[in-house]
Amino acid sequence: MILTVTPNPALDLTWRVDRLTPGATHRADAGAARSGGKGINVARVAHAQGASVLALTTAGGRTGVAFVADLGASGVPHRLVQVAAPTRQTVALVDEALGDTTIVNERGENPTDAEWAALFGEVVDALPSARVLVISGSLPPGAPGSFVPLLIGTAADAGVPVIVDTSGPALLRAADAGASVLKPNAAELVEATGIADPVEGARALLARGAGLVLLSRGAEGMLAVTAETVTHARLDAPLAGNPTGAGDAAVAACAALYADGVRDTETVLRRATAWSAAAVTMPLAGEISDDWSALEQRLVVTSTPREERP
């Protein structure tokens, strides 16, 4: 079973407008409200691809009620810790003319210490059945810095590998704690490590203790960086679509393989890149198209031993 933890879930609101003009008034049909947060999206993708999953997160307030209702309707197995603070919202305004999306993400409110402990307890309860633990997304401002390292340490004690997709100081802490896989994008890597070259930044995370860094590069595909090699997978031609949720699909692919005991770096990289590409062609985060194996066939993969880099 793939166990996902979402420390900062969100109710994702989406409205479509003809053409978004700052300062103007627009008319729109009723917006959509969907349970989100990166760990929820990972669970959705893995569940839709037939993997056994359990999504753990929090919910609170009126927005939490809508979050719970949508998550229940999704069919994704989940367990929720009730919290006092309302579940945060995100706003996406989709410009139908240009096809781009303007996003406003609420930062989220920090659960109480007791609520964090309850979420931690849910992970501890579920770990014996887990083949892999995924910790995905941001943490609310003020979140205890120990939360991610404690989860990683507890999973390691239970022999469960941990995949982490987060940013900022939590990304460094995850590396220090020995996360099996980290999946930053280039901007997150540069911001967290202060190193301008993302591949060197990925190596810094490996030196801190991470086992593998999957570095997502948008239309340029994905890099798998280990102490020995840098492997690059990309499509033979770029895809048009919506990149929101592409990273979550990559994490879902990695988690599905890890849950099956697959650790081969190139296999993981290819599947992660293919699912990521298959997410770009879908309108909503948390979904991938069924033609992902055709996309996997189209990948161009190159590997460079460390010594050969200039």
Place this chain on the structure above:
Amino acid sequence: MILTVTPNPALDLTWRVDRLTPGATHRADAGAARSGGKGINVARVAHAQGASVLALTTAGGRTGVAFVADLGASGVPHRLVQVAAPTRQTVALVDEALGDTTIVNERGENPTDAEWAALFGEVVDALPSARVLVISGSLPPGAPGSFVPLLIGTAADAGVPVIVDTSGPALLRAADAGASVLKPNAAELVEATGIADPVEGARALLARGAGLVLLSRGAEGMLAVTAETVTHARLDAPLAGNPTGAGDAAVAACAALYADGVRDTETVLRRATAWSAAAVTMPLAGEISDDWSALEQRLVVTSTPREERP
């Protein structure tokens, strides 16, 4: 008592961002959710200024629950018809750097015939206690064209004057039905009448049957157009601020005077312009600043008999 009817209420959501950039991702603190719709804003302003009010509208779905909770907390007396369709939402993204606001208004879902009848019934029940009826805001797509004229006719039978602030065909129907006061802005007048000159458009509404047209012109103040004269009120110097809700404050001023039996056109125009200006200095629609009487002192009022217009 001022009776307001809001045929298309909304839960108004507001988020503040540093600088709104289309296509970009932004961070924001938790958004605000407030019960809105023009008639609700009118009732808020009049209630805050000490007038006796009753706000009638509909509520439905999860958004309706939030709408009801906020309206209850506001202290504005109200009666609600429960409807099956969820209360629509509006989205306002406030650019803190530029100070301007990008708005997305859901069109709203049309209540059933039985729900329209229930709302109509609430008006009939309340009319004996009403000194003035206000019908404010848009109608959802598909709304019965007879709703506004029937309300105006019923109020007229009860000897209650009616102020209407709407747009499109409903504005023409309100004129045909003999509304006491209409309050379009210039764009709404041009769009509804097809006449390029707003003052001529206002005269067309008078010819159809309206008693008085208050034509709001933003920073240029307001015009009161009757069959005999055009009276113009404006501040001696422009005000900086948020124009959202300025028209609702003007309607509230007009309603408060009509409820007190005041019909003098210049008195109504001055009060409406002053409350409108006092709304511009407030961050939220449905509120006016306490210094409105100082603003009223600063108005420059000019009157032109019809014959003198070139």
